[in-house]
Amino acid sequence: MKVAIEGEVRTLVAVWFEDNVVKIIDQRKIPESVEVFKARNSDDIAFAIKDMVVRGAPAIGVTAAYGLALAKMNGEDMESAVRKIGSTRPTAYDLFKAIRYMKENNYDMNAARRYANEISGRCRKIGEYGNELIPENGKILTHCNAGALAVLDWGTALAPIRFAKMEGKNPFVFVDETRPRLQGARLTAWELAQEGIDHAIIADNAAGFYMRRGEVDLVIVGADRIASNGDFANKIGTYEKAVLAKENGIPFYVAAPGSTFDFSLKSGDEIPIEERDENEVLFVNGKRLGPEESRAKNPAFDVTPAKYVTGFITEYGIYKPSELSQMKAKIERDLFMRV
Numbered sequence: 001m002k003v004a005i006e007g008e009v010r011t012l013v014a015v016w017f018e019d020n021v022v023k024i025i026d027q028r029k030i031p032e033s034v035e036v037f038k039a040r041n042s043d044d045i046a047f048a049i050k051d052m053v054v055r056g057a058p059a060i061g062v063t064a065a066y067g068l069a070l071a072k073m074n075g076e077d078m079e080s081a082v083r084k085i086g087s088t089r090p091t092a093y094d095l096f097k098a099i100r101y102m103k104e105n106n107y108d109m110n111a112a113r114r115y116a117n118e119i120s121g122r123c124r125k126i127g128e129y130g131n132e133l134i135p136e137n138g139k140i141l142t143h144c145n146a147g148a149l150a151v152l153d154w155g156t157a158l159a160p161i162r163f164a165k166m167e168g169k170n171p172f173v174f175v176d177e178t179r180p181r182l183q184g185a186r187l188t189a190w191e192l193a194q195e196g197i198d199h200a201i202i203a204d205n206a207a208g209f210y211m212r213r214g215e216v217d218l219v220i221v222g223a224d225r226i227a228s229n230g231d232f233a234n235k236i237g238t239y240e241k242a243v244l245a246k247e248n249g250i251p252f253y254v255a256a257p258g259s260t261f262d263f264s265l266k267s268g269d270e271i272p273i274e275e276r277d278e279n280e281v282l283f284v285n286g287k288r289l290g291p292e293e294s295r296a297k298n299p300a301f302d303v304t305p306a307k308y309v310t311g312f313i314t315e316y317g318i319y320k321p322s323e324l325s326q327m328k329a330k331i332e333r334d335l336f337m338r339v
C-alpha cells in the first residue's frame, strides 16, 4: 500500500528504523492524517505501545524489537528498558516473543531488522494460504484491525483479503467498527479504502444481522495470544462474533503468525486480559457519552474457546484447533520462532 509519509509517497509499514530513531505510523491520527511518531528512547517506545500509537500484536513485537535495539544504541540500562517495554500491555504474546528474541541476539539492530523481515514474510504466507479460503466475490467479516497497521505491511486477517483482491476475486469486507477505540472504522476501513477493496463499516451490533441473513461467507480475525488448545484472545467482541458464526454455520478463521502462539498455556483461561482506562468507553472524540455519575468497564480483549474456531491460518499452513500440536512441532524446529 502506497501512502504519503512525511511528504514522500512510500510503501506503508507500521514501524521502521530511520535517521537513528524508531519511526511509527501514529495510528491515533488515522484516518484524519498520516503522521509519524518518532521514538528516541525506550520511554518513547513504552509510551507508543501503551497509548496505542502503535497497536496490533505483531506490530507491538516489531516495535519492541527496534525499541530495544535503539536503547542499546543509546547506551541505556537494558534491564530497565526491557522492564519498561515488557510492562506496557500484557495480552499480546508477540511482545514477549520479540523481547526474548532480542535478548538472545544481544539487542542488535540487525536482529531487529531480521525480526521485522521475518514477521513480514510470514504474514505474506498467511495471505497465500488464507486466500484459498476466499471464494469468488466472497464476503468476509472482520473485527478490529489485523491489517498492515497491526503487523507491518501484509497484516494477518487482511492478508488473505489482499491476495484475493490481487487475484481478482473481488472480495467484499464487513468491517466491524470495533468499539471503543474503533480500530475497524478508523484503521481497517482506511487500509481497504487505500487499496480499493470493497467494504462497508458496520456497527459491532450489526454483525449477527448480516450473518443470519446469509450475507457473510466467512469470518477472519487476528489474534493477540493463542493457547495450546486453540483458545485465543483477541479484541473485545471477538467471542460473540465467533458464537454467532457457529450459530449460523459460518466458517470462523483466526489468522496469526507463530509468534502469537503461547504453547506454555494449556487454555485461554490463563491468558492475561488487559483492562484499559474507562475513559476510552466514556468518551468519543473528547465528548462524554453518558452522565457524569456513570463509570465504565473496559476489557481490551476477550477469549474465544477453540470449539468456535474452524481453523488457524498461519505461515505453516491452516490448522484445526485439534492439529495445533503439529504446528508446535514445526515451531520447535523453526530457528527463528523457537525462542
Ligand SMILES: CSC[C@H]1O[C@H](OP(=O)(O)O)[C@H](O)[C@@H]1O
Pocket: 055, 056, 057, 058, 143, 144, 145, 146, 147, 150, 151, 155, 156, 157, 183, 221, 222, 223, 224, 233, 234, 235, 236, 300
Ligand atoms: C494482527 S494482531 C491485531 C490484533 O490486535 C488488536 O488489539 P489492539 O488494537 O488493542 O492492539 C486486535 O485484537 C487485533 O485483532
